[in-house]
Structure formats: C-alpha cells, structure tokens
Amino acid sequence: MRVPQVDLRSGTAPDAAPPPRHGPVLDVQHLSKTFPGTRALDDVSLEIAPGEVHALMGQNGSGKSTLIKLLAGYHSADPGAHAEMDGVPFEVGRSVPDGLRFVHQDLGLILELSAQDNLALHGGFARGRGGRVLWRQQEAETRRVLAAFDVDLDIHRPLAAATPVQRTVVAIAAALQGWDGGGVLVLDEPTAVLPHEEVERLFEVVAEVRRRGTSVLYVSHRMDEIFSLADRVTVLRGGRRVGTYDVGSLDSRSLASRMVGDDIDPDFRATVVEQVDQPVTIEARGIHGKWLRGVDLEARAGEILGIAGLAGAGALELPYVLAGKAGELARGEIRLPTVSPDWYDVQRAADLDIPIVPADRQTEAVVAEFTVGENISLSALRRLGSRGRLSAKDEATLVRSWSRRLGVVSTGPSAPISTLSGGNQQKVILARCLAVSPRVLVLCEPTAGVDIGTRVSIYQIIADLAADGLTVVVASSDEGDLLALCTRILVLRGGVVAEELEAEGLTKNVLIRAIEGAEQ
CATH class of the missing domain: 3.40.50.300 (P-loop containing nucleotide triphosphate hydrolases)
Known part of the structure; x- marks a missing residue:
C-alpha cells in the first residue's frame, strides 16, 4: 500500500483535507507545573481538533517537554487543570486515556531486538497453551501492523541495523497497536536526526495516520516541516502559551518571532x-x-x-x-x-x-551523570594542573570562560547537565571541543x-x-x-x-x- 507523497519544498499534501473543527478530541485547560524554584508551565491550554495535525513549537526551555511529560503521566500537574479526551474528563499527570499515544524522541525501542520483538513487547506476544509463543502468528501480526506504513524492513533483524526512519515507523506502529483510529498520536521531535529524504518518508507515515482518523500532536523545531504538514500551531514561550494559529496565516519570520519574542530571521x-x-x-x-x-x-x-x-x-x-x-x-x-x-x-x-560534535549528543557526547562544568572540562583535564593533580581553580576558570563565551544558560557549573535545554547542552559539547584549542x-x-x-x-x-x-x-x-x-x-x-x-x-x-x- 502506498500513501501520498508530501513535497517538503511545495508544502502540499494531496490527501490533507481541512479537518473538522467541531469539538476538540483533546481539550486541556489551565495546565501548570511548578518545580522547586521554577514554574515550567504556566496556565497553558491546548485544544486538538479531530483529524488535524497540530504542531507544538517553542524555544528550548519554553515548556514543550514539560507539557508532553504531563500528558504522558511522567509529571503530576499543579492543581487547577482540567482535561477531556473525547469529552471524557481525565486527570493530567495521574491517568493517561487510551486514546492518547506517544512516540518520544528516544523512541523507547530496544535496538538489540528485532521489529517483531519490539512490537510484541508493546502489544503482547501471541500465545497458545501453556503460554507458548505462537511465532507464526506473531510474525503474521507484525507484518499486518507494519503493512499500513509500507516500510521495507526485515522484521527479524535487530533494529540497530535499521535506518532511523524505519525505527521511527516501528515506534509509531507500536504506539498504535490495538487502536482502530481516532484519538491523538503525540510525535515528539520525530525528525531531529533524520536526513531530508527520510523526513519525506516519515511525512507519508503521518499522512497515513491522519487518513485513519487519528489526530497528531507534532513537536518539532523545523519550521519547514510545520508549514508542510500542520493545520494549526500552538506556540509556547517561557512556559506560557503565546497563541494558537492557523498555519496558513503565518510565514516563517512571523512564526519565529512569536517563538523568540523578537524579530528574528529564520x-x-x-x-x-x-x-x-x-x-x-x-x-x-x-x-x-x-x-x-x-x-x-x-x-x-x-x-x-x-x-x-x-x-x-x-x-x-x-x-x-x-x-x-x-x-x-x-x-x-x-x-x-x-x-x-x-x-x-x-x-x-x-x-x-x-574534536567532533557528534550527531546524537545524548548517546555520543553528553555524560548525563556529570555536571555542566564536568562535561565542559572533560576534554582538557590533562591541561588543568600539574604532576597529575587536577587544579580546581584552573578548571573553574576554563568552565567559566567557555560558558560565558558560548552563552550557556544554567544555574551554574555544578548544575546537572540533564537540567539544561537541548540547545544549551549542545553549547556545552561545543565548549568541550573548543577547550582544547583545536x-x-x-x-x-x-x-x-x-x-x-x-x-x-x-x-x-x-x-x-x-x-x-x-x-x-x-x-x-x-x-x-x-x-x-x-x-x-x-x-x-x-x-x-x-x-x-x-x-x-x-x-x-x-x-x-x-x-x-x-x-x-
């Protein structure tokens, strides 16, 4: 089965008819989240219409990740929020309705296992008497689930050998198992490391999800994707909702300005x-x-x-x-x-x-257990001191110098790097590379x-x-x-x-x- 091609350059999606606007499938009102010393999300509302692709945009630290984690039940919300799924109330952060499915940026897959095994871990194995796995039935079910997305994939090979877009398709298929349509699929930065031609392939998959009647909440930093794919976009800035707009009423400069708060040239x-x-x-x-x-x-x-x-x-x-x-x-x-x-x-x-700033900072560069300062100085330890002894003073000077020069925003060198936004983590890795004066x-x-x-x-x-x-x-x-x-x-x-x-x-x-x- 082939789904319609989407042209990133023209932004046309032949099968993307304007979605209905009568009553949101997901309605979240007055959502806030406070961490110690930080109000990460402040009175945010979000309404997603049936069958629409709804983009969520904002700078790193704007509250997008917090909003997604609240919807996924990872964080509990501050009192005062109200949410409904298909008109049925649910408590954000404490329960996740079945009609709300997620594909997170890390995909949640086990790369050492095959597509068949990963799908079974999400949806359950086909079993016979005594709990025995019915492998032929399991293989048939795997092929049925993936057939809708027209992915060319050896379902028995470890996903480590698959392309990034193939893995993303498997994660989407896993999220949609046992779902006949409707509801909302949340895609969190699905194209962060995908090359151009694989982005187009993923867009075909999103078009197929939409064709089946499922709404999509699409989180991305890439504005060309938003203009090619989305019907509406909600912009967050500083933890608050700036507004929700029809994509057709915006251009890249006006959207960027709403995200940043200043006039910025995309x-x-x-x-x-x-x-x-x-x-x-x-x-x-x-x-x-x-x-x-x-x-x-x-x-x-x-x-x-x-x-x-x-x-x-x-x-x-x-x-x-x-x-x-x-x-x-x-x-x-x-x-x-x-x-x-x-x-x-x-x-x-x-x-x-x-030195190299690698493609995937989370798996190839960031040392999650280290602080901001430790991540910066890691490359230059041999230069910081003498006779095999690390000079804390020299290290602090180096970290302070590069943090200031690159504009790293954090609560200080001792802050865990996991508390930084993606953009600031990238600056830390860049600072680490530059600390050796290459x-x-x-x-x-x-x-x-x-x-x-x-x-x-x-x-x-x-x-x-x-x-x-x-x-x-x-x-x-x-x-x-x-x-x-x-x-x-x-x-x-x-x-x-x-x-x-x-x-x-x-x-x-x-x-x-x-x-x-x-x-x-």
Whole structure:
C-alpha cells in the first residue's frame, strides 16, 4: 500500500483535507507545573481538533517537554487543570486515556531486538497453551501492523541495523497497536536526526495516520516541516502559551518571532569570508568507509567547509572518519599541514586530536551523570594542573570562560547537565571541543533538536570562531545549517564528491537538487 507523497519544498499534501473543527478530541485547560524554584508551565491550554495535525513549537526551555511529560503521566500537574479526551474528563499527570499515544524522541525501542520483538513487547506476544509463543502468528501480526506504513524492513533483524526512519515507523506502529483510529498520536521531535529524504518518508507515515482518523500532536523545531504538514500551531514561550494559529496565516519570520519574542530571521546567514590566502589546515585523501568510496578534501584556516548528501552517500560518515572515530572499515590518509607534514592513516586519526560534535549528543557526547562544568572540562583535564593533580581553580576558570563565551544558560557549573535545554547542552559539547584549542573542529548535525533562537546563536558562534582562524567542517542533513554557515559545500553521491558548490548566492532548492542528483 502506498500513501501520498508530501513535497517538503511545495508544502502540499494531496490527501490533507481541512479537518473538522467541531469539538476538540483533546481539550486541556489551565495546565501548570511548578518545580522547586521554577514554574515550567504556566496556565497553558491546548485544544486538538479531530483529524488535524497540530504542531507544538517553542524555544528550548519554553515548556514543550514539560507539557508532553504531563500528558504522558511522567509529571503530576499543579492543581487547577482540567482535561477531556473525547469529552471524557481525565486527570493530567495521574491517568493517561487510551486514546492518547506517544512516540518520544528516544523512541523507547530496544535496538538489540528485532521489529517483531519490539512490537510484541508493546502489544503482547501471541500465545497458545501453556503460554507458548505462537511465532507464526506473531510474525503474521507484525507484518499486518507494519503493512499500513509500507516500510521495507526485515522484521527479524535487530533494529540497530535499521535506518532511523524505519525505527521511527516501528515506534509509531507500536504506539498504535490495538487502536482502530481516532484519538491523538503525540510525535515528539520525530525528525531531529533524520536526513531530508527520510523526513519525506516519515511525512507519508503521518499522512497515513491522519487518513485513519487519528489526530497528531507534532513537536518539532523545523519550521519547514510545520508549514508542510500542520493545520494549526500552538506556540509556547517561557512556559506560557503565546497563541494558537492557523498555519496558513503565518510565514516563517512571523512564526519565529512569536517563538523568540523578537524579530528574528529564520533564513539567517552568517558573515563568513572565504579564506583563499590562508594556509591549508586539513587534508584528506582516498577516504573509504562503509559508504565512502574515495573522498579527497582540503580546508583552509578560517574556512567553514560543508558536507552534504543523502543517507548512504557518506556525508554523515565522513566527519567521524576525520575525527578518528569511524571504526575498522575506514581507510585513507589525513594530515594537518600546519602541524606536521606527515600523513596519518585514518585508523590513527584520533592521534591528531580533531574534536567532533557528534550527531546524537545524548548517546555520543553528553555524560548525563556529570555536571555542566564536568562535561565542559572533560576534554582538557590533562591541561588543568600539574604532576597529575587536577587544579580546581584552573578548571573553574576554563568552565567559566567557555560558558560565558558560548552563552550557556544554567544555574551554574555544578548544575546537572540533564537540567539544561537541548540547545544549551549542545553549547556545552561545543565548549568541550573548543577547550582544547583545536585548529580544526568537526560538526555533525550541529543544530539537531535546537530551536530557532539558539540555532542562530550557534551559527554566530561558529562564524566568530572561523573569523578567529578556526577551520570548521560541517556535515548536516539540514540544508539550513549548510546555507547559514558554509563558504563551500562538497556534495557527496555514491560515496564520492559529485559536486563542489560555492555558498555565495546558493539557494535551498539548488542545494537540494544537487544533493538528489536531479540534474543528472
């Protein structure tokens, strides 16, 4: 079964008829949540109409996560809230009606298990006498559940081998098991780390969910998705509802301004000057890997070099090769000419100490048990003190300096990093990389899960670092990152550099066509 394609560029969804507006399927009024010393949510109301895709947007720290956790029963609400599902009252934070289902950002899957096993853990195994699992029946049920979403997936392989969008589809299918339609499916940042073409595939899945009569509460930082997918959007700022708007009445600038509270340009482009007269600071040749089939590159001091490509082209593998973190399949050579004339095999690239901000900060970078300060200083411990003794004074100075320079918002260096918003966590990881005074910095998905205000802040930080002479390599599935930052963009197709684009005057459509190989 095929569901209609959704074009992110045109924003059209052929099957998306305007939803009815007679009576909300989910009605939440006067919802508040107070933590010690913080009012995270203040008198927020939310109404979702039957069959609509309703977006929820706001900066990191605006209250979106708190609202979702309240609806999911993770937090209890302050007194005074009133909520109804299909006209039936329920107590927010203490009970979750069956018609309210969730797919959280971490998906809640066990990647070591197959799709079949993950679905069974959510919906129960098919059992016969004595509790014996009926595996043929279980397999048939798994295929039936996934058939509606037209996903090409080996249901017996561990989900660790699946693509991000395949995992997301499995999580959605798991959430909807035993549900015949109606109700509300909550999708919390489902595309945070998905490349462009997989976002389109996920949109097909959302269209199918909607076709079955289910409303969708869609949480995202990506405004192009909101304009392509949603009927209405509720904006939160500082824990309060700014308003709920028909998407057709907004443009990207007015939506961004409502989120941030100031006039902000969603098409911001940093001022980065091409450094043609500066020395080459990084060179790579003959780079091979799981997807890479022979990539050569060089970048100069003060340059921001972009890497683009579809999933499987190697664009998101290349940064890990450059940083010496790509594993045994990586081959090729790399050198830093201003440091040494010697070429290093990429298996020894880690010796070059090129720091990387990885694609998934939660699993690859953040040390959840550590404080903000400990997460920043982790990379520079050998420099902080002498004779093997850590200097608390030197550490505090380093943490304070980088926190101030990058604008990390927290209650202080001793605050658990888990208390920070996604954007501030990203700044902490960036500070950790910069604490070792690198000549080259590698960024992979630098603004994944980051709101528009913090995104522009991170863009400006990176541009300022380049102006000071730092070489930055940026790989991203978000064309906005590449257009906002880069002086030059290498487009990978089939594991090789297929095109090199100058960023000046480059449009999003031209970049997407190059990534997709449309001219070929």
